[in-house]
Amino acid sequence: MNIKDLFIRVKYFPSGLINLFTFKIKHIDIGCNFISFGTIFVRGKGKIEIGNKVIITSCRETNPIGGDTKTILYANGGTIKIGNNVGISNSAIISTISIIIEDNVLIGGNCKIYDNDFHSTDFNERMKSVNGGVKSLPIIIKEGAFIGGHSIILKGVVIGNRSIIAAGSVVTKSVPAGEIWGGNPAKFLKKISQDS
Ligand SMILES: CC(C)(COP(=O)(O)OP(=O)(O)OC[C@H]1O[C@@H](n2cnc3c(N)ncnc32)[C@H](O)[C@@H]1OP(=O)(O)O)[C@@H](O)C(=O)NCCC(=O)NCCS
Numbered sequence: 001m002n003i004k005d006l007f008i009r010v011k012y013f014p015s016g017l018i019n020l021f022t023f024k025i026k027h028i029d030i031g032c033n034f035i036s037f038g039t040i041f042v043r044g045k046g047k048i049e050i051g052n053k054v055i056i057t058s059c060r061e062t063n064p065i066g067g068d069t070k071t072i073l074y075a076n077g078g079t080i081k082i083g084n085n086v087g088i089s090n091s092a093i094i095s096t097i098s099i100i101i102e103d104n105v106l107i108g109g110n111c112k113i114y115d116n117d118f119h120s121t122d123f124n125e126r127m128k129s130v131n132g133g134v135k136s137l138p139i140i141i142k143e144g145a146f147i148g149g150h151s152i153i154l155k156g157v158v159i160g161n162r163s164i165i166a167a168g169s170v171v172t173k174s175v176p177a178g179e180i181w182g183g184n185p186a187k188f189l190k191k192i193s194q195d196s
Helices: 003-011 013-025 123-128
Strands: 035-037 041-043 047-050 055-057 072-075 079-082 087-089 092-095 098-101 112-114 139-141 179-182 187-191
Touching: 003 013, 013 035, 047 072, 072 079, 079 092, 092 098
Parallel strands: 035 055, 041 072, 047 079, 055 087, 072 092, 079 098, 092 112, 098 139
Antiparallel strands: 179 187
């Protein structure tokens, strides 16, 4: 570790302690070797599980790519399950049903992962209750996937093993394993080469 890395680790040690304290009081299961930079905003009464060797950035300094965003884990009645060896940068993960992020996944700066629409598409439902009649479907980001910065993953999407979502994509449909998808709405761009 060089001097700069050491300085960063020392600087963000207090926020790391705050995160661990927050996880403790919110009964969040967390594995070993957790590293965080900046305070993570944790909300909701649902269940959150975090595996081993997870790195979460929630500040500008250690990953400026996401801009001024923070990491938010909001289990709004749903479950958020983060596997082993996962990296998440300055992203919002909001679950009213289930969001599973499997092992070895990378989530780039300023991504949004929402397993629900927050408001109904039906005008009358919206007028009755701001959160009434909302559609929710589980999301799974499978082993080894890489989500490019500023992407939005919407309800019901499964991202296949080792697939890549191009920067700034809005993903509305499931992505098979081993493919690169991008754009809004995200479409197939190319297969990942076998030797990569
Ligand atoms: C998806 C990505 C990995 C593809 O890189 P690549 O393998 O070098 O592919 P190319 O640049 O040759 O692009 C292949 C095709 O995808 C298209 N494409 C690339 N990125 C795209 C994007 N973000 N949105 C839409 N289409 C995209 C290209 O235009 C090209 O289309 P074409 O075949 O019609 O010409 C790269 O563009 C990308 O988005 N990287 C993510 C960067 C990032 O966010 N990092 C994390 C930051 S924290």
